[in-house]
Amino acid sequence: MQECSMFNFCPSCASKKISFNEGKVFRCSGCGFTYYHNIAAATGCLISVPDASCNRCTATKVSRADGEKLLFTIRGREPAAGKLDLPGGFVDIGEGVLEGLYRELQEEIGWTPPQLQANGLQAGCMQACLADVFRLYASFSNVYLYKGIEYNTCDMYFSVCAPGLSIEDLHLDQSEISGVCFLKPQEIDYERFAFPSTIKAVKAYLGIRRLD
Numbered sequence: 643m644q645e646c647s648m649f650n651f652c653p654s655c656a657s658k659k660i661s662f663n664e665g666k667v668f669r670c671s672g673c674g675f676t677y678y679h680n681i682a683a684a685t686g687c688l689i690s691v692p693d694a695s696c697n698r699c700t701a702t703k704v705s706r707a708d709g710e711k712l713l714f715t716i717r718g719r720e721p722a723a724g725k726l727d728l729p730g731g732f733v734d735i736g737e738g739v740l741e742g743l744y745r746e747l748q749e750e751i752g753w754t755p756p757q758l759q760a761n762g763l764q765a766g767c768m769q770a771c772l773a774d775v776f777r778l779y780a781s782f783s784n785v786y787l788y789k790g791i792e793y794n795t796c797d798m799y800f801s802v803c804a805p806g807l808s809i810e811d812l813h814l815d816q817s818e819i820s821g822v823c824f825l826k827p828q829e830i831d832y833e834r835f836a837f838p839s840t841i842k843a844v845k846a847y848l849g850i851r852r853l854d
Contacts, residue, residue, distance in 0.1 A: 648679065648791050666794075681794045684784070685743040686730035686840070687776070688801045688847050689713040691824060711824040712844070713807065715750065718820035721787075722836035726823070728799070728843065739798055740772035751822065752813025755802050776800040780846040784839045799843040827851075 649668055652660040654675035662668055668677040693709040714726040729750045733742035747753055757775045779801050786793045809822060827848055835841050 649677075653677070679794075681783075681796050682786075683733040683739060683742070684731060684786070684795045684797045685733060685739060685746060686728040686797060686799045686843055687743055687747060688728055688779075688799060688843065689807065690801060690803050691807045692803060692805055709826070711826050712830075712847075713804075714823050714825060715814075715819045716821040716823065717836055718816060718818050724820070725836035726834045727836045727840055729819075730799075732795075738769060740769060740776060743776060743800055744772055750815050750818055752815070753807075753811060755804060776802050779850055780843055782839060782842060797839055797843070799846070801847060 649660050649662075651658060652670040652673060652675050654670060655673040657670065657672040659672040660668055660670045660675070666679050668679065669675070689712065691711045691713065713729075715729050717723050717725050717727050729747055730743060731746040731750070733739055734745070737745065744758075747755075755775050758771065777800060778798060780799045782797050782799075784795045784797045786795050812822060814820075814822065830844065832841050832844075835844070
């Protein structure tokens with residue numbers, strides 16, 4: 643069973659009668675305080691840039707027969723500063739997963755998929771518009787350690803096809819990201835990646851691509 647020392651005292655009555663049970667719930671036997679430390683939802687986006695000769699690229703998919711490069715961000719701060727990652731992050735309160743992904747792309751790399759630039763996000767059908775552009779291809783459980791607290795996450799990875807995308811189309815958040823690189827699948831060095839979860843996501847994408 644997972645241990646957690648997030649609370650040494652009950653947040654309600656300040657007693658030491660608090661315990662962590664079932665790998666997810668804090669209970670105080672003194673006052674009855676109960677807190678479920680549930681999973682957090684997180685997203686990542688694998689952006690595929692097909693070769694200029696590609697004529698079979700849809701919003702979410704490029705044909706296996708065509709070449710492509712994949713966009714990776716370079717982390718600008720700890721943990722794992724200087725290592726490769728995928729754009730994305732935690733879903734905020736009040737957001738759906740697709741909304742959170744869209745916001746993270748705006749915040750981290752300042753980029754809107756061209757399909758959304760052309761059609762816009764129509765009021766009342768944002769989810770449908772985003773679902774037409776982003777393809778969910780993998781989801782994994784993960785543990786994210788931040789300032790001594792382990793957050794259990796459900797990571798959801800999406801892909802999107804971005805013909806003609808270049809560094810000039812991006813506006814990076816320099817406080818989070820120091821740069822980006824575009825790599826062909828055969829150029830990927832997994833030793834350069836920040837987290838095992840990112841490696842798992844990239845390998846899952848490439849595995850699916852071999853089956854397309």
